[in-house]
Amino acid sequence: MTPTHRSLAAAGLTLAVLGTLTACSAASTTTAHGTLGPSATSSPAHWAYDGTDDPAHWASVSDDYRTCAAGKAQSPIDLPALGHDAPLDLDVEKGEVTETTADNGHTVQLTAGSGETTVIDGTAYHLQQMHFHAPSEHTVEGKRYPVELHFVHADAKGHLAVVAVFAEAGAHDAAFDPYIAGAADGETSARGHVVDVAAMLPTNRAYWAYDGSLTTPPCTEGVHWVVLATPIELGQDQIDALTAVHHDNDRPTQPLDGRTVRSSTE
Template structure:
């Protein structure tokens, strides 16, 4: 028998092995386009820290904000928490002195990531805010549309959140309300690089001056709150600046095309105080 000849059975087996190899290669390519889990998270994006399948959540429908607490996997605080964010920012009459806050942001390139819920900008070390003398390092900033916080019942076109963490792992968020206005905005350079598909990242070629994304006046509303996305963890120090910044109509439309709705509705204030801070630079 010719050693180079193959029986029909061997030919069939070879075809199956070859097809399996091609299929695995295709899965690897798809998985490689998914965002990497953050530090401390499960190595697999479809699992939580305990190794269980991660709960999917959304801003609308059966997995929308009013259902987050029922999705399991540590999301219960979204329903049972008493210090949830966002809220309507209506200052009370309390005489308590607000925390002094200073901003120290450094120009730097950022990596924009489409994580399926928002555009998140991951930043290098070096930028921080100081809250009553305690430093909080900037971790990332991201956007919501429309705004999550309201002021006396009125929202804005979008909202920007700068997320900071101190040495003990506690969070402080600086919120910036974005109002749609004609003309060129400080966000123009970022909008040129928005990743248009979940899992994609884009590194900005030039350094971004984060200070230009803030209003000139730094007076703001302060209160004790939470993350505005699952697991809705509490203990977050919130400052939402009173003065708005401009976003152009074209920029708002481009973001709305990616994420038509990406805001959690306002939550009950309960007995929390809303304080108003003085302008700081």
């Protein structure tokens, strides 16, 4: 299938964003989903997805990462069966925008240019960046998808809305070709291209929504997550191109710790 845009709503967020968001890396002032990370004047501690600096040891790598173990609202989580909460309402006002793509060592980040606005529950958010994890970080009743894409948005006040989209093997999706081409380049410097953000999202409005955290150090909490329940399809060659660059870059699911997960079918 070729996914198109429309509808999704999210609750208000309270996490401030300072500066330009960068993808899953603690190497800059802002991290995966826009939370303030280690100072730009200090050298952030190295973390990884395997070895002695893997997710089980993130909290011991640096004092800056203590929330990775001490936090009570961590992401990702295992998602339950869909419920019957209020429907979501999302509208991508302008889909085609100029982006840059670069490999940051943990994932391939698409950094948004100007022009794209997503209205969520009446609030205008601007796409900051998108990146992928393989396999998916969130699970659905224990099921894991081959790929999970994170579209990171921020409103004018710095409130964050992260839209997660699962991907499974199926029909080739041309909307992802520019991003995947950038990933396959293996470049750490930015590669410019144009993508249609609207066409990268599924049409179905089924969702889960909950309050969580960054899925990478420093694991800062206060991130609102909206996970779309209907996966998009990518060609197996497209999935292979992504996983050839990064694979097993997923954090294990975290305890729910009494949080509420809202959800609904379309």
